[in-house]
Amino acid sequence: MASGNDKPQETATPSASTVSINETSRARSIATRLTDAEFGEVEAAAADAGKKVAEWLREAALAHARASAGAEEQTDPILLAEIMGMRSLMLNLFARASEGPLTTDDLRKMSAYSDSIKEQRAQDYMAQRRRRNSADKP
Structure with missing residues (x-):
């Protein structure tokens, strides 16, 4: 329905100074x-x-x-190394305990071994995880 005034209505657009570049380029919304x-x-x-x-x-x-x-960045390398050390210690402890009684010296050696390999095992694990994640990405 036409009115007596057939001029198209003008809409006010925000000035460039009131709208940031990021806001004008955001074209998608989520509800x-x-x-x-x-x-x-x-x-x-x-x-x-x-x-x-x-x-x-x-x-x-x-x-x-x-x-x-960036989930890898959230992995605490010290905590991961300690977990790998505990894993090694537990596996060796159960394997050795199944053969018979353990001595204090056995426990000391297993603990020293776990401490000596934990950082390398943690680094190896993270490298393997990076390779697996990069292979999964297109």
């Missing part, structure tokens, strides 16, 4: 549903960070996605 309690948690976290809910959610989602992509 999700939250319970009232979940929304309250998210809203409180955003307020604590001094951000709008949408801005906080975007940053949280990207941080999580980027952390997942």
